[in-house]
Amino acid sequence: MTTLARDQRTVGPVAGLAPEKSRATEIWQSNRWWIKRTALLPVHVFVFAIISFFIVLLIPGDPVKLVGGPQITAAQYATIQKALGLNGSVFSQLLTYLNNIVHLNFGVSAYSGKSVLSEFSVRLPATLELTLIAFVISIVFAVAASWFVLMRPRNVLSRILTAYSRTAGAIPQYLLAVAAIFIFFATLHWAPAPLGRMSPGLAAVPPITNLPLLDSILRGRFDATGSIVAHLTLPVLVLVASQADLLIKILVRALEEEVDRPSTWFRIASGVPRRIVFLSVFRRALPQLVVLLAAMFGFSLGGAVLLENLFSLGAMGQYAVDAINTKDIVALRGFLLFTATVSLIVFLIVDLVNMILDPRRRSDTATKGN
Template identity: 30%
Template sequence: MRGVLWRLAGSLPALAAVVVVTFILTRVLPGDTATYFAGPTASAESIAQIRTALGLDRPLPEQFWSYVVALFHGDLGMSLTTGQPVLVDILARLPASAELTLCGLVLAMAVAIPLGIIAAVRQGSLADHACRVIVTAGVSLPVFFTGLLLVYVFYFLLGWSPAPLGRLDAFASAPPTVTGFYLIDAALIGDWETWRSAFAQLVLPAVTLGLFALAPIARITRASMLAVLGAEFIRTARAAGLASRTIILTYALRNALLPVVTTLGMVFSFLLGANVLVEKVFAWPGIGSYAVEALIASDGAPVQGFVLTMAILYVALNLTIDLINRALDPRARQA
């Protein structure tokens, strides 16, 4: 517990740096918020009035101090594009991004970990070559290209997938919000028609993220299993006559999971970043598309709120990975 608290305290300077950097960048990037919202025909006086109303005419240190004070009160500012508080917008859109990211990660794990194990156990086999091809393809293909390719093939050519226009089709209504995850909320009330609609809309974007995440997971699983299978205790277990299944799944896999779990944390972070492109391709109403729309509109508060939310998620994710590693490795619990 003490190690977790130290790690949490050590992450506070990083969060402070994120706050400072995002504030400065939203002020120095091209584009004028007041000019954008005043419109192309607005006069200079109208633009100046809007800038004064938004507080953009004040010195930067004063603006930053007001922003920090608001943060300590849980206020991320107001979104000019939606007219809602940024915190309300993020809390409304975060479940959509989380559901998509988790489904993509689970899909990648379901394929990559068994594939990496088989590739390590049967070196030079067809599975080993397939693992290398998939890893190379996953690293080489940009995530937005994969998404557009899947839409073209499965929606435009084959017609198997619904239109990539959000979390539900036009004839379905959102289930009552419990978790914000449509699959879970629809299942809780037994609305299987909405569940099927949400699942159908989720398949292609989840596969897109899964293909992106599959490569590093499969590669680290294969490398970690190869290292463990060559260890002394594995040779001892073989000499003792233990079954290959027991050696691989009970002894080798557990020891190989530590670097895999660490990699899963990094992959999840990458997926949160890749979500921005995938959400735009599939019109997914998550926080990634929300931040892009705000950035285009020179709306700084949502961009700052998005970056700060991602930083907090990264810190929480790293702490979770530390706890899992401590549970898997007795040596980490003693440190």
């Protein structure tokens, strides 16, 4: 017995005599792949807050004089400088800015005189609504088109879709928007004037969720619903046309790779129903698409902001343009931080979904002895 104890102290516990893991340890090891990534989100937001702080400082011009005018007195200059948080050293300004963010105080816009947080609570949902509508339609269209190309490779429509996918990133989004306005509004008169989300004669819909389309449905204002759908059709189509081509290209390539894998041919040779085989192929090809979606959402959000300004939809697009034109540093920092936070949240969700679809990507689940 003494020899066995000495051997265990020397070389560790023998097989079968190792103590069992505690329940808490098992829970942590099986869930740390998503807990650690979720916990890093505030760190990423904090880092970007610091970056955005210095980016805005690099914009040329004196924001104090842009707000108060070139003829302001020294006393007025000092007052506006303090209101904008520009008094003191750069380091003290940064500490004040980060402290305000921790307390969810994003300041007051020097241009509008309204709280940045209150402005975003109204404007950001409208921009997200446009982005999400286009994003969902793009995904559905890309999946359906890829399935059709895979099932009917010699069909004329499949060849058109394949040619369309090869144009990924070749046509600027802004050019597509201008062409759509010229063709469908100025020439064919199929689309309403790009002058807002609703026709000018309609009464505003009282907000519930600040999502204009959803609020019009919840309020039973179907006249407003039809007008919003008509005004959003062109922006949505432009967003879909500018991003679905890349989705189709990536998904078709991933599907073709999965179809040629030995595991797929084994299922076919084993007599597995064709529907099950193709569902398996899609499941294994989806992780590549999911990874791409995270990056594309940021571009979609930026594209929605651009199109909102071009189609006079207001929301975050107009807010960003006004902040840049007036060098409203409070609004600019808030805009950068909010859009980055939304994108980081989407990246996190997509990352977790990707690891749910393919558990092999959960590198943190590997434990000693497995």
